[in-house]
Amino acid sequence: MSSALSRNKLYLLLLFTCSLGWIWIYYNFAYNIGNYSTDINTCIIKQATGVPCPSCGTTRSIVSFLSGSIKDGLYSNPLGLIVLIIIMVSPVWVVFDFLFKKKSLYIFYGKVEMFFRIKLVAIIAIILVIANWIWNIQKGL
Amino acid sequence: MEAQKVDLFIMTNGKFFESHHLQAIRDRLLEMDDSKWGMVQTLQFKDPTICLIISLLGGSLGIDRFFIGDTGLGIGKLLTCGGFGIWAIIDWFLIMGAAREKNMEKLRQII
Numbered sequence: 001m002s003s004a005l006s007r008n009k010l011y012l013l014l015l016f017t018c019s020l021g022w023i024w025i026y027y028n029f030a031y032n033i034g035n036y037s038t039d040i041n042t043c044i045i046k047q048a049t050g051v052p053c054p055s056c057g058t059t060r061s062i063v064s065f066l067s068g069s070i071k072d073g074l075y076s077n078p079l080g081l082i083v084l085i086i087i088m089v090s091p092v093w094v095v096f097d098f099l100f101k102k103k104s105l106y107i108f109y110g111k112v113e114m115f116f117r118i119k120l121v122a123i124i125a126i127i128l129v130i131a132n133w134i135w136n137i138q139k140g141l
Numbered sequence: 142m143e144a145q146k147v148d149l150f151i152m153t154n155g156k157f158f159e160s161h162h163l164q165a166i167r168d169r170l171l172e173m174d175d176s177k178w179g180m181v182q183t184l185q186f187k188d189p190t191i192c193l194i195i196s197l198l199g200g201s202l203g204i205d206r207f208f209i210g211d212t213g214l215g216i217g218k219l220l221t222c223g224g225f226g227i228w229a230i231i232d233w234f235l236i237m238g239a240a241r242e243k244n245m246e247k248l249r250q251i252i
Contacts, residue, residue: 005214017217017224024225044201044226053201055222083220113212129219 007106011094014105018087028059029066054133055079057141076141079132142173150181157186157244166245169252180251186244189237196236200229205236209243 005013045053061080064073073080093105116122147170151163158166170181187209196205201223206215223229232239 005211017221020225021221042225043222044229045222053222055220058220058222079220086220109213112216116212116216 007103010106010109011097014090014094018091021083021087025059025062025066028063052133052136052141054129054136055083056136057139058083060141075139077132077136142170142175142178144171146178147171154186157189157241158248159238159241159245162241162245166248166252173252177251181248184247184251186247187240189240192236192240193233196229196233200232200236201226205232209236209240211239211243 043053043056045051046056055077057077058080061073061076061078062084064070064076065080065084090105097103097105116125147167150170151167155163173181192205192209195208199205201218203215203218203223206212206218218224218228218232221228224231
């Protein structure tokens with residue numbers, strides 16, 4: 001295993017981040033249905049420079065997905081789809097692993113890490129993220 | 142291995158490790174075979190100071206975590222805008238220690 005993270009540490013971190021994420025999404029969903037207001041801005045880059053970062057708009061994207069408009073969601077930020085899948089699947093997976101005393105998610109995490117260390121994959125991923133960033137700036141999120 | 146060589150290694154590479162690691166590294170190197178000296182000498186370590194600079198500049202994109210080899214955490218940081226900005230700030234303080242731990246892990250694979 002390449003990662004220094006232990007299984008339990010990774011799972012706790014995942015559960016903690018996912019619950020934070022769900023609270024944040026619930027807050028945005030409940031208060032901003034229809035007209036999203038950008039009163040609270042969590043992105044350091046955007047606050048410091050005024051330019052959105054590659055993952056700005058993820059909250060809006062997830063809120064759009066959850067309210068059923070897939071097109072809006074993809075337009076806000078395609079990364080929202082990945083984040084939504086992660087925060088939906090990982091808590092279930094963690095609970096499954098805890099119940100059956102397995103470490104399948106931990107092994108999967110290691111495999112994903114190794115996958116992104118392949119040079120070609122890394123280069124493509126970086127290009128995609130930068131392209132998304134340019135798109136974000138163009139959209140003026 | 143000769144004490145002189147070991148002390149040379151500790152002096153040149155001490156900044157890459159936590160202080161509590163150094164004694165263990167020294168003991169381990171002293172009882173190690175001389176043939177491994179070349180391998181130990183040519184290992185490349187991540188400089189904690191560089192990690193801190195990267196963390197300050199590109200922390201909210203997760204570049205610091207990618208740099209020290211925590212690809213998974215890097216992706217997590219990238220996707221969440223540096224963990225809502227909080228994780229990015231926490232990492233300004235953690236990244237040097239994390240880099241030193243990574244270096245120790247790398248050295249441990251050889252010695």
